[in-house]
Amino acid sequence: MPVFGGAIDVTVRARASVDAARRGPGGPAVVTVRAQVSMREHCRSLPALRTLAAGGLLLAASAQAQNDEFVAPYVPTVEEDVELMLDVAGVRPDDYVIDLGSGDGRIAIAAARRGALAHGVELDPELVELARANAAESGVSERVAFLQGDIFEADIGRATVVTLYLFPDANLMLRPKLLAELRPGTRVVSNSFHMGEWQPDVHDMSARSSGGVLLWIVPARIAGEWSVEIDDGAFSLVVQQQFQEIDVDIGIESDVAGVWSGLAAGTATLTGDRIRFDAESDTVRLSFDGRIGDGVMEGYVQTVHEQRFFVGRWRALPAAASSR
Ligand SMILES: C[S@@+](CC[C@H](N)C(=O)[O-])C[C@H]1O[C@@H](n2cnc3c(N)ncnc32)[C@H](O)[C@@H]1O
Numbered sequence: 168m169p170v171f172g173g174a175i176d177v178t179v180r181a182r183a184s185v186d187a188a189r190r191g192p193g194g195p196a197v198v199t200v201r202a203q204v205s206m207r208e209h210c211r212s213l214p215a216l217r218t219l220a221a222g223g224l225l226l227a228a229s230a231q232a233q234n235d236e237f238v239a240p241y242v243p244t245v246e247e248d249v250e251l252m253l254d255v256a257g258v259r260p261d262d263y264v265i266d267l268g269s270g271d272g273r274i275a276i277a278a279a280r281r282g283a284l285a286h287g288v289e290l291d292p293e294l295v296e297l298a299r300a301n302a303a304e305s306g307v308s309e310r311v312a313f314l315q316g317d318i319f320e321a322d323i324g325r326a327t328v329v330t331l332y333l334f335p336d337a338n339l340m341l342r343p344k345l346l347a348e349l350r351p352g353t354r355v356v357s358n359s360f361h362m363g364e365w366q367p368d369v370h371d372m373s374a375r376s377s378g379g380v381l382l383w384i385v386p387a388r389i390a391g392e393w394s395v396e397i398d399d400g401a402f403s404l405v406v407q408q409q410f411q412e413i414d415v416d417i418g419i420e421s422d423v424a425g426v427w428s429g430l431a432a433g434t435a436t437l438t439g440d441r442i443r444f445d446a447e448s449d450t451v452r453l454s455f456d457g458r459i460g461d462g463v464m465e466g467y468v469q470t471v472h473e474q475r476f477f478v479g480r481w482r483a484l485p486a487a488a489s490s491r
Pocket of ligand 1: 235236238239240241242243266267268269270271272273288289290291316317319331332333
């Protein structure tokens with residue numbers, strides 16, 4: 168049977184200046200704290216562990232851990248929440264799932280059971296071995312792998328879904344890497360813990376874990392000025408962006424007259440690599456829907472003018488690039 172149930176050992180380790188007597192020969196100082204936590208209680212165990220670790224142990228790890236340091240203890244996600252995390256992320260057979268800090272492997276294994284390819288990254292070599300054994304027991308070894316290593320150095324660009332069960336501090340340390348290395352549209356799902364000012368797109372509170380399950384969709388980076396062309400006109404678009412929140416402003420040459428005169432932007436949304444925004448003047452209404460890729464935004468625009476309806480194409484390039 169896969170070793171997924173029953174009471175668990177919770178191990179907190181941090182590289183820190185601690186009792187030198189525990190320092191292994193030539194190795195980093197490692198402190199191990201063990202506590203028995205039942206699976207049923209695990210949701211409440213993380214706050215308890217934080218208290219346990221408050222003597223500087225775990226916080227030392229999460230404050231500046233980047234290199235081979237544990238930023239969260241081993242506490243497995245309860246099975247129901249494993250399935251909920253995969254449901255919220257919408258994991259399908261064509262996904263590639265990476266669990267950062269994979270513990271006994273249960274999330275990556277559950278993803279593989281759904282037909283996805285998956286791998287876990289875990290610092291603790293014993294947990295890596297356990298996860299591999301669990302994958303073999305579950306008959307999914309061909310679709311899942313476990314790599315021993317540091318999540319901050321992991322190669323994550325292939326993922327379509329990333330799963331996390333780390334502390335908020337660790338999520339925050341990981342955030343720049345997620346935003347820089349994951350492709351727009353990649354889903355990031357976290358058991359219980361937030362990502363600071365990057366607000367979740369979904370926060371499902373039906374989880375057994377008291378913090379719920381949170382989902383973010385990695386947004387394309389589109390801040391700046393763009394030159395937009397549509398079938399019978401051109402204008403500039405200035406985008407301000409804070410994660411997935413965008414504001415757009417339309418710039419029209421001052422001597423432009425007719426339907427284009429006074430065109431102003433309305434609502435705008437960005438979901439992964441998909442942008443939608445409206446623009447309106449006294450006489451025309453435009454609804455843009457497009458995708459961002461390779462430094463180009465393009466798609467379709469619906470125009471409503473004098474009670475007539477047209478569909479055309481639009482395309483935008485960064486303003487600096489288009490003026491070259
Ligand atoms: C709360 S457990 C979550 C395990 C699994 N993802 C789950 O949800 O069942 C966090 C895991 O992250 C691992 N971990 C902590 N810091 C890490 C680091 N810097 N690199 C890789 N793994 C790390 C821990 O060893 C632990 O197994």
